[in-house]
Amino acid sequence: MPTKSLEVRLASRPQGEPTLDNFSFATVDLPDPEPGEVLVRNVCISVDPYMRGRMNEGKSYVPPFQIGQAMEGGAIGKVVVSRNEKLPAGTFVQSIYGWREAYVAPAASLKAVDTSVAPPSAYLGILGVTGLTAWVGLLQIARLKHGETVFVSGGAGAVGSAACQIAKMHGGKVLASASSEPKVAFLRDELKVDYAFNYRDGDPLDHLKKGAPDGIHIYFDNTGGPQLEAALAALRSYGRVALCGGIAGYNTPVPGPRNLMLAIGKRLRLEGFIVSDHVGEMPAFLAEAIPALKSGKLTHRESFVDGLEAAPAALLDLLHSGAANIGKMIVRLPE
């Protein structure tokens, strides 16, 4: 039974590009669980672009990380000691306690996950908020209809790869972009998108014209920046944009699209959304995603780094064009 836990803390707030110096490590003593509590050892921890925003001071849709405190976030762990009958030892649980090896928490603050359906890490990716983000963005925000053409930027990432597949499952024709040939091959050969391209190779608009000569109906935006401009130019009249993320501007803000006026003449609808407003729809999403995963219609790709010490570098890398990850970025810890 672990009595100590290593954790990653925010040491200082970055100005622009974060560095490893913005993080620190500390080992804390774990208390014995009280009645109703459990001691959990994490087995996998999520690395997410939104964490960059939480490193900044100031109010956003989630509170900022506190300096000197462990980085909160999604994690899956295994109950090691239980003082709650609903979560016996051996149960895998989901938490938002984030970047730490182990913790003691009230059982009521945790959710058991069914590892007979998929490995624990899938609940941070395709069967977690990642998959839900793609599903909500496409079906509720962009209101995808069968036969429509969808462009997904950041296509080889966690949300993007889920969006590509969900769009295909709902009868969409899919164009998707990523930063390298291996990622483009993943989009083309594994996700079977209709047109995959490297957004750093030529003008993204030329690719969109080639892949969708009649224009696109929907843009699922993970990046903002130049690809949002290209998508605005490629959208058909009454097109929709699901504004999911703007990672091109997370470290250093990028100017808004220079061609936003196109939205007027084309009667476009651009709508931002935050997945945490939609957690009530998780059961409906899972009712579709679990059978699709079991039948092989839906796949999930993950990229792992090992050990909590690797978490800060994994986050810094994720925030760059040309990031190493394909699919969901996960820190794996020994069981």
Ligand SMILES: NC(=O)c1ccc[n+]([C@@H]2O[C@H](COP(=O)([O-])OP(=O)(O)OC[C@H]3O[C@@H](n4cnc5c(N)ncnc54)[C@H](OP(=O)(O)O)[C@@H]3O)[C@@H](O)[C@H]2O)c1
């Ligand atoms: N609205 C919501 O509720 C919600 C929920 C979850 C995630 N998100 C957003 O969804 C997006 C994807 O998140 P994720 O968790 O799936 O991460 P991810 O796509 O797995 O990883 C981030 C990817 O962004 C790409 N990237 C980094 N810098 C870029 C740049 N300057 N220009 C273009 N692409 C860049 C990289 O791919 P390449 O190497 O291919 O460039 C990297 O792999 C993020 O913007 C995130 O903030 C929103």
